[in-house]
Amino acid sequence: MRAVILGAAAGGGFPQWNSNAPACRRARAGDERAPPRTQASLAVSADGEAWFLLNAAPDLRQQIEANPCLHPRAGLRSSPIAGVALTGGDVDAIAGLLSLRERQAFTLYATQRTHDVLDANPIFEVLARDIVARRRLVLDTAISLDTPSSTPSGLEIECFAVPGKVPLYLETDAAPPIVEDGGTIGIEIRSGAKRLGFIPSCATITARLKARLAGMDLVLFDGTLFADDEMIRLGLSAKTGRRMGHISVSGPEGALAGFDGLAVRRRIFIHINNSNPILLADSAERAKVEAAGWEVGHDGMELTL
Amino acid sequence: MRAVILGAAAGGGFPQWNSNAPACRRARAGDERAPPRTQASLAVSADGEAWFLLNAAPDLRQQIEANPCLHPRAGLRSSPIAGVALTGGDVDAIAGLLSLRERQAFTLYATQRTHDVLDANPIFEVLARDIVARRRLVLDTAISLDTPSSTPSGLEIECFAVPGKVPLYLETDAAPPIVEDGGTIGIEIRSGAKRLGFIPSCATITARLKARLAGMDLVLFDGTLFADDEMIRLGLSAKTGRRMGHISVSGPEGALAGFDGLAVRRRIFIHINNSNPILLADSAERAKVEAAGWEVGHDGMELTL
Numbered sequence A, B: 001m002r003a004v005i006l007g008a009a010a011g012g013g014f015p016q017w018n019s020n021a022p023a024c025r026r027a028r029a030g031d032e033r034a035p036p037r038t039q040a041s042l043a044v045s046a047d048g049e050a051w052f053l054l055n056a057a058p059d060l061r062q063q064i065e066a067n068p069c070l071h072p073r074a075g076l077r078s079s080p081i082a083g084v085a086l087t088g089g090d091v092d093a094i095a096g097l098l099s100l101r102e103r104q105a106f107t108l109y110a111t112q113r114t115h116d117v118l119d120a121n122p123i124f125e126v127l128a129r130d131i132v133a134r135r136r137l138v139l140d141t142a143i144s145l146d147t148p149s150s151t152p153s154g155l156e157i158e159c160f161a162v163p164g165k166v167p168l169y170l171e172t173d174a175a176p177p178i179v180e181d182g183g184t185i186g187i188e189i190r191s192g193a194k195r196l197g198f199i200p201s202c203a204t205i206t207a208r209l210k211a212r213l214a215g216m217d218l219v220l221f222d223g224t225l226f227a228d229d230e231m232i233r234l235g236l237s238a239k240t241g242r243r244m245g246h247i248s249v250s251g252p253e254g255a256l257a258g259f260d261g262l263a264v265r266r267r268i269f270i271h272i273n274n275s276n277p278i279l280l281a282d283s284a285e286r287a288k289v290e291a292a293g294w295e296v297g298h299d300g301m302e303l304t305l
Helices: A022-028 A060-066 A091-099 A112-119 A122-126 A207-213 A255-259 A284-291 B022-028 B060-066 B091-099 B112-119 B122-126 B207-213 B255-259 B284-291
Strands: A002-007 A041-045 A051-054 A081-085 A106-110 A132-136 A143-146 A152-161 A185-191 A194-199 A218-222 A266-270 A294-296 A302-304 B002-007 B041-045 B051-054 B081-085 B106-110 B132-136 B143-146 B152-161 B185-191 B194-199 B218-222 B266-270 B294-296 B302-304
Touching (some): A002 A060, A051 A185, A060 A091, A060 B060, A091 A112, A091 B122, A106 A112, A106 A143, A112 A132, A122 B091, B041 B152, B051 B185, B081 B143, B081 B152, B091 B112, B091 B122, B106 B112, B106 B143, B112 B132, B185 B207, B284 B294
Parallel strands (some): A051 A081, A081 A106, A194 A218, A266 A294, B106 B132, B266 B294
Antiparallel strands (some): A041 A051, B002 B041, B041 B051
């Protein structure tokens, strides 16, 4: 299996359009230790021919042009993009679908909840239903990823519930409950015995999630914030990471601690917020995560399993 | 008045994600005579401080980063983008609004028809209504473009009906009628006596449109196709330009002929489809439009009136 990180940043990207914080200024100034990153998305393929996107970031058009594996190769009109699988209905996971118009066939994989979000927004009808097939992902149920001509791609997909917060409109107080009901999902991609996990959003690491991750060859995991109170300390937001449904990298309940001792061969942070110092190659926090055996995802990062 | 072309291409951009046509291959190969272009959008400013976008292309995040005038300069969070005005509700005019989230104040200017399109898609509620003010543009009625703190920007905006086709869902036969009812609009921006026209979509040039354009200092005009049957000849589509509601550059009813003798100081093609050979600096068609006194818009093109 091959995978390419199309974008490694959280929603807003790095730099974020309205952020004048020091890290974003470094990125805009061309500092090589603070390279820009687009919003989180992964491309996976078994054969290097048919590719499947995990999430469609708002930056998708730019991401396609930056990655030759996604350029059309056949005829006048074609695309190696055979399908798109979504982990949810947030803007940073779905807006890129609007860049896949032009009546080009592919298959859209999502849970019923996420299909419902798309169906509630007529703008997504630019993906004509006679051209872009919708397929439903069911929790803990593997299906084959097929090309639009129904040729098996050699990849299998299975989604699973991940701890997340309840939607904003169901929140009742300052500390929303963490739920694991399929509102937030992770995606596992398999090719033969190889297993890849894609979890751009996760609120905490439970025993159930650990059991799912154990034995994976590669996990791309929520690296939104380094510290739970990072946004507050930087004066960027009144919300903690926990409040936003995102685990921290550090801390006793963070990702480094949660993965400690877990049998995952390779672990990479993705969905990294512009406030997270692991984006900066010369930061102490970057050194810390690398010392703990993690890598920090970057745009164009190629992975082979 | 200053203006910057953020993107000069039609919907899909250049190259287009699923086009393997020769021109798109040249762009991907880095051919300097076929430079890439993002989707049509213009930034305008009277003072170089407060900027207003005309249309929000899907590429907006990339366009902001490519143009330093749109980078935040004050505090931790800010933006010089004071407002966005829309010529319609098509994907290539509105998708970029999804990149302007993060609770940053600006004003959204559109006709009621276009506001209705946005209101029908809950995803645009990421532009929280207590932060992003909606203002209504009324045909042939000038209003001041203000900053979010209600400071006049020195610019005035007025929209006007432009010939266009009826919406797809109202089409009844192969040759949809051309209407001039406000479904398709152009935008005029004024700063003192200076007049700029932005018309990325126009089906034909009527006497009424000519009267509106006469005396303008700069017009950015629909350059979607060079020839009406271009998409058919290239095997890209069964539709003529006329069928899509776009005038051609060439021909007795085209833009070159229509503007001939019109008192417009500077005229630039924008919204140029990837099939249009004027994108290629070494084409005969490029030479022809330049000989006729036109310029071909490109990303980052700076204009001073």
